[in-house]
Structure formats: structure tokens, C-alpha cells
Amino acid sequence: MTEAMPQFQLIEPSTVDEAVAALQDAPGAVLCAGGTDLVVQLRQGLSDPGTLVNLSGVAALSTVEETNKGLRVGAGVTLAEIAGMEAVANGYPAVAKAAQSVAGPSHREVATLGGNLCLDTRCVYFNQSHWWRKSNSFCLKNRGDICHVAPKGNRCRAAFSGDMAPALMVHGAEIEIAGANGVRRIALADFYHEDGAEHINLEPCEIVVAAHLPPPGPTSDYEKIRVRGSIDFPLAGVAVACNKLDDGTAQFTVAVTGTNSKPLLVELPGDLNAEEPNDAFFATLEKQVQKAVSPQRTTTIAPHYRRLSVSALTVRLAEGLL
Ligand SMILES: Cc1cc2nc3c(=O)[nH]c(=O)nc-3n(C[C@H](O)[C@H](O)[C@H](O)COP(=O)(O)OP(=O)(O)OC[C@H]3O[C@@H](n4cnc5c(N)ncnc54)[C@H](O)[C@@H]3O)c2cc1C
Structure with missing residues (x-):
């Protein structure tokens, strides 16, 4: 209700x-x-x-600039625009694919990049009506004292479920933030904390104004699992970027959403010989991803299923990029 x-x-x-x-x-x-x-x-x-x-009347937030330093996408640019931009599809495929996978088509016409990056964390005990939450004595994220997901813990476990952050992170994106003391720029990966009640690094009067992508380099891809295939938040989403080097090796970057209170960059095993894809490398990759994520009972879908899905998606994407 x-x-x-x-x-x-x-x-x-x-x-x-x-x-x-x-x-x-x-x-x-x-x-x-x-x-x-x-x-x-x-x-x-x-x-x-x-x-x-x-913010919808702030024209400066809706600009896109392509220079030799890369791509600057304003926070007010819509996800439909991002999904349809040639520069994004060619240079940063995971970003285009993530944008295209957010919610449904009518949402994407108005949903913005800034709103997606600053999206609140989600949980089955939080995204409910007032009377539902009241009958459960609320929760640590909103008016209550206990995280019902992890009652013995001291922090909120709500999960970050935005699709755009991991896709931008594997391409080394930074964000530009404006506030009373001027403008600052930080790595997108440093914008988030592992705390569902306070997961973004924004001071009270600050606004995200743009995301900066370095010039295109690695190729990339994005995939997610969700309950409803046509419109839904990621239960787990993975972006993988692959940089094939002249010496025949390949370097992967992996970032994950939906499993933790922040989107996270995963630490990976060493480089892979791209010409001889090797089962041991992919087995290690799968294990590293499983170890890095900590899905909790924040959705109706079991944490273990989300952990296994995220690692399987990673391997599938990585193999596809070679
Ligand atoms: C049915 C449904 C399905 C959805 N599915 C998905 C999904 O699959 N994937 C997904 O990622 N999201 C999903 N969403 C959530 C949402 O639609 C998107 O994340 C969208 O991109 C949010 O952007 P917005 O511009 O509408 O943000 P808003 O709703 O306007 O704002 C979201 C948050 O960001 C803050 N904010 C907005 N702009 C800025 C800024 N420039 N600087 C600082 N803070 C800012 C707002 O204060 C607010 O806290 C879904 C929503 C619905 C209702």
C-alpha cells in the first residue's frame, strides 16, 4: 500500500x-x-x-563532451540517451549495455546518470510501505535500531543495486562533484562506502555534476540477473573490461553490483595469456569473485544463489571478451 x-x-x-x-x-x-x-x-x-x-531545469547537467581526454557525461543525461550514444556503444560497451538494462523503457527516458549513481540502497525490510515497516519496528536504515538482515551486526546491510556504477568503474571513471567549496573530482570507486545507511561520499550541499571516462581502451561487457527480465533491479550485476596487450596477455577488470552495500571492484588473479585461455585462470577468477562479494538476505532470492550467479556471469563475460 x-x-x-x-x-x-x-x-x-x-x-x-x-x-x-x-x-x-x-x-x-x-x-x-x-x-x-x-x-x-x-x-x-x-x-x-x-x-x-x-535538477531537471539545470541545462549544464545535460551536456556530453567528447575530447582527447575522454568522455564527460553530465549527471542529468538520461539513461536512454546514454544507451543510444555511438561514442558510448563503441568506446565503453558495458556502459551502454548497463544503461539499456535499467528498469523499463519509460523509466530510462527520464532516469538520469546522476540519479543512478546516487541511488539509495535497497532491502526487503526497507522498500516497503510505512505500515509494513512500522509493524516490524522499522529498521536500522530508517527510524529503527536493528538491521533485520544481520541483527547482531552494527551496520545496515541494504544492497546497492544501481547498474551504471560497475560499468563505469571497469573503465576507470571519475565523478565530478560541485559544492559550496567548489568542484572536486574523485575515482568513482572511492565514492561509495560499505554501509547501507550511508553508502555515498557526498557532503550535505554537494551535487554530482558529471562522470568522466578516460579515452577508450579496453573492451567490456555487462550482464545482470533479475527477477523480471524486462524491468528490474539487479539481484547481481557484473561488468568486465578486458585489455589485450601486445605481448599476447590480457588484463581483466571486474566490478559487481547488487551484492554489497556498495558497487565493488574485485581484486583479481594475474594476467591471462590471451592466446591460450586457461581453465585454471577462469577457475581462480570464479573463486576470487565468490570470495569478494557478500550478498545478504536483502532480497527474496537466496544470497548463495546470487554469489554463484555473479561469479558465473563474470567467467562468461570474461571468456566472451577474449
Ligand atoms: C520499477 C523500477 C525498476 C527499476 N529498475 C532499476 C534497475 O534495473 N536498475 C537500476 O539501476 N535502477 C532501477 N530503478 C531505479 C531508478 O529508476 C534508476 O536507478 C534511475 O537511474 C534513477 O535516476 P533518477 O534520475 O530517476 O533519480 P531520482 O529518483 O531523481 O534520484 C535518485 C537519488 O539520487 C539523488 N540524486 C539524483 N541526482 C543527483 C545528483 N546529480 N547529485 C546527487 N544526488 C542526486 C536523489 O536525491 C535520490 O536520492 C528502478 C526503479 C523502478 C521504480
């Missing part, structure tokens, strides 16, 4: 500076981009901000 929308003040800035100033003027204000996740949260009573700052 969904609740009525809460009352809020709506601010509609037209520049990034105005958006930052709006956040400063109204402590606790929440940013809204496409609204595809946020509006559901508002209707479920998971967020009740007095002020919403609507």
Missing part, C-alpha cells in the same frame, strides 16, 4: 550554483533528478524532505 505524497516546497534552479545555494538555504532538502526512484520513496514514506530541489 502506498501513502499519499507528503507536502514539500519545490525549488527549481537553472544553474548548478543555484542548486547548491538551494541546498544550503534549506538544510535537509533532497535533490530530485528523473524522480524514478525518489518519488517511489516519497510515496512509501521513506523520505519526507521539507524541500525538493528539482
